[in-house]
Amino acid sequence: ATKRVKCSDWVTLNVGGKYFTTSKSTLTTKEPDSMLARMFAGDEDGYLFTPSNIDKNGAFLIDRSPLYFEPIINYLRNGQLIYDSNINPEGILEEARFFGIESIIPTLEQIIAQQSVNRDNLPLT
Amino acid sequence: ATKRVKCSDWVTLNVGGKYFTTSKSTLTTKEPDSMLARMFAGDEDGYLFTPSNIDKNGAFLIDRSPLYFEPIINYLRNGQLIYDSNINPEGILEEARFFGIESIIPTLEQIIAQQSVNRDNLPLT
Amino acid sequence: ATKRVKCSDWVTLNVGGKYFTTSKSTLTTKEPDSMLARMFAGDEDGYLFTPSNIDKNGAFLIDRSPLYFEPIINYLRNGQLIYDSNINPEGILEEARFFGIESIIPTLEQIIAQQSVNRDNLPLT
Amino acid sequence: ATKRVKCSDWVTLNVGGKYFTTSKSTLTTKEPDSMLARMFAGDEDGYLFTPSNIDKNGAFLIDRSPLYFEPIINYLRNGQLIYDSNINPEGILEEARFFGIESIIPTLEQIIAQQSVNRDNLPLT
């Protein structure tokens, strides 16, 4: 089930100072209409990034949180929204909205609403 | 909703040994009167940093905690105060005070006061 | 109980932007029929990676989550499935399936099913 | 409230393999009699480090835990002992003792003693 990756398909993103290496197809296939997909939709010298938005290591600069980008990129890789117990889903929701990953927004909103209900129903201390 | 970033707008901060890449507009727009905004308010060769405060990678040196700077910079990016369940809000408050990010100080003070109330009301062991 | 490693045996993987250094024998011995083993099964200039899938540091590019690859590679090193309390086993399961590490899949499925049962039996709030 | 940092004031420490960038004044002002302060008390070519204890990046080598040095250096920066909920205070205490940061030792000892009392009073399982 490994997918073939063409030579020019690998991209490295510098998200807020942390590097993520992935493929153009991961960024564009799962949610082709997202802003993230559209950033990488052109042919390889046609990405929406101007040279000034590429760092000295050749990585594409994105001014967002690396912490919450991690579950977003994993979702684009394998279609599952998975995150660790200490991670705040509100942070993931912010990034999903920013990058336009619409398909996980309802799930995240539901998780956050449920947490809020649980908190309100806690016995008073 | 992505915002255009001019060539000279990208800045890398070396906060206590960890690199954060962001844009001048993120640092200066949300809280223009903060000390952090004022550090980057000049034109690009007019930042408040002297060359001795720039490291060999061109990053601006800031002698503070990288751990608690992370939610601060995210707040400046998206206007939301979001942090993981293991992160101590007192650390974020210290950084908010240092950098002069006034708009999140009351929220943080309230969260910390509430935690303290909850602790005091725990049944004795 | 240290095992001898031949000169060409060391490999570095770039998994989603994070580097893992290990040996070919770790990748191929424990689960020889896995996709991961088969990627490194050839002689050393015969790996399944084309040059376009090797980064500028000589690391083999793999477009997957570094967070959940960590317990997978440790399992291949020492035969134990061990992970920290904050790590989501569903993330490990996804990677085990992708890389074809069949021998830990039933255990992970059982752990996840049990967690789900426990959640459903919680008292209503 | 930012403090001026002279050209030669920046120092980078390699603590157990992790880099911390800070200023000489942070290391020496808060606890001037600590071993850590004394290591950096000389004029800048008079630090207690011999060249053999400086790594190839110019960082001062210190053979201690980076994990527990983090709250120590933050304490020296802002005068507050702050750490995340997953961090073991016994680790911080060890580093405080090693570096001679006397002013936080009683607080840490009290926190650890209290945790021990709480554990002993848990109902038997």
Add this chain to the structure above:
Amino acid sequence: ATKRVKCSDWVTLNVGGKYFTTSKSTLTTKEPDSMLARMFAGDEDGYLFTPSNIDKNGAFLIDRSPLYFEPIINYLRNGQLIYDSNINPEGILEEARFFGIESIIPTLEQIIAQQSVNRDNLPLT
């Protein structure tokens, strides 16, 4: 209580892709009969590592988990077994056994056995 480190005493280990900087005396003094001590017991060009097991940065390659090596190396530094609340002691035990750090094995086994008892005595859900 700082200990003097000779010029050639510093070593950097590449444990599974993460760098740890320490001294030969840390690796060899506390548990001189451990496999880890014996790996670094020779004079400095007599370590048990062949050149093929040294990476391009001069670090000694060790094919083990960096996550669980951290408390091991700290134990060798200060004689205390200390780890954070999210860290799985079974992972530390595996590394202690692999590297032959015999003096912490009984403690770790006891901690793990106790956790198992506690789990078995939980009320059924």
